[in-house]
Amino acid sequence: MGTTILAIESSCDETAASVCKDGEILSNIIASQSVHEQYGGVVPELASRAHMQNIVPVVDQALLQAGSKLSDLSAIAFTQAPGLIGSLLVGTQFAKSLSLSLQIPLIAVHHMQAHVLANLIPEQRPTFPFLCLTVSGGHTQIVLAKSALELEVIGETIDDAAGEAFDKTAKLLGLPYPGGPLIDRYAKLGDPLKFKFAEPQIPELNFSFSGLKTSVLYFLQKQEPGFIEANRDDLCASVQHTIVQILLKKLAKAVQQTNVKQVCIAGGVSANSGLRNGLIKMGQKRGWKTFIPDFSYCTDNAAMIAITAYHKFQQGDFVSLSVNPSARAEW
Numbered sequence: 001m002g003t004t005i006l007a008i009e010s011s012c013d014e015t016a017a018s019v020c021k022d023g024e025i026l027s028n029i030i031a032s033q034s035v036h037e038q039y040g041g042v043v044p045e046l047a048s049r050a051h052m053q054n055i056v057p058v059v060d061q062a063l064l065q066a067g068s069k070l071s072d073l074s075a076i077a078f079t080q081a082p083g084l085i086g087s088l089l090v091g092t093q094f095a096k097s098l099s100l101s102l103q104i105p106l107i108a109v110h111h112m113q114a115h116v117l118a119n120l121i122p123e124q125r126p127t128f129p130f131l132c133l134t135v136s137g138g139h140t141q142i143v144l145a146k147s148a149l150e151l152e153v154i155g156e157t158i159d160d161a162a163g164e165a166f167d168k169t170a171k172l173l174g175l176p177y178p179g180g181p182l183i184d185r186y187a188k189l190g191d192p193l194k195f196k197f198a199e200p201q202i203p204e205l206n207f208s209f210s211g212l213k214t215s216v217l218y219f220l221q222k223q224e225p226g227f228i229e230a231n232r233d234d235l236c237a238s239v240q241h242t243i244v245q246i247l248l249k250k251l252a253k254a255v256q257q258t259n260v261k262q263v264c265i266a267g268g269v270s271a272n273s274g275l276r277n278g279l280i281k282m283g284q285k286r287g288w289k290t291f292i293p294d295f296s297y298c299t300d301n302a303a304m305i306a307i308t309a310y311h312k313f314q315q316g317d318f319v320s321l322s323v324n325p326s327a328r329a330e331w
Helices: 034-039 044-066 085-102 111-120 162-172 180-187 210-221 232-258 273-286 303-314
Strands: 004-009 014-021 024-032 075-081 106-110 130-135 140-147 150-156 262-266 289-291
Touching: 004 044, 004 085, 004 303, 014 044, 014 303, 024 044, 024 303, 044 085, 075 085, 075 111, 075 303, 085 106, 106 111, 106 303, 111 130, 111 140, 111 262, 111 303, 130 232, 140 232, 150 232, 162 180, 162 210, 162 232, 180 232, 180 273, 210 232, 232 273, 262 273, 273 289
Parallel strands: 004 075, 075 106, 130 262, 262 289
Antiparallel strands: 004 014, 014 024, 130 140, 140 150
8 A cells, every 4th residue: 555644834834735655746735825925024923824724725635636535644744843833833733633533643844854855856866975055044054964864964054044145135125025036036137246245254064144134234325326226136146146155165165074975955045046056057067966856845845744754654753642843943
């Protein structure tokens, strides 16, 4: 019969469900929440309410698309941490209820571990060990993956994440939320070397992006009215170029230190065209073997939860019904 897992992701403002059978993703359904756009960011209470409205139809659609029934399931997986606690609670309680009613195991998944293992979904996947640059709105990390369940964070941001830097600099440029994708769009039309912004010098493999935001702020404050509108594309291209260079320089340093030349990216910012193209070019130049997830596996999704849960199932890594979600948790 095989191993069939239903996975639920509800860490922020996407309600997602996926069905995985023997390591193959059969469905990956995502319901996004547009309600937050008018507030310029995710409102936790509104996110929780939207999850409660979306979770049943999303799970139903995931099962339907996969051609699976509840009776086919071997286990239920869910995102335990990190994330918005109210959002996590919706997914956790739903998963617990299904696990209890179906009398099947419950699997808790760390959201950031799942982003890394999204690289194991495609047919063209890395072998262990590999390095993964994981970049999102809340995290920026370099991870050494020794096996599916043995991951070591060897570098991370000491303040803001790369995705946060994109969104906050976009706000300084007057772009609506979420600003990161808009910077990417306008950057394709601009000159990435037109303006120079600060690249913080942080030791070892760690990152910092707060200085970049300050650099952009002070630069814009010195300009005449109408400057941003007249130079929007070049500003976006220059900001994106700076962020991507910070990320890739640290990644190159990680490859040099570990001598691991299989290199992946993951997380929401891995959908950024500047980062994707930059990684490919750097890999070709330095002799790396590079892997980039499909766009559908970059942003928050349940397929990455499902593939992680599949490997946990193989090891019998289950949790009890007393498990609780956590807004923040170490790996």
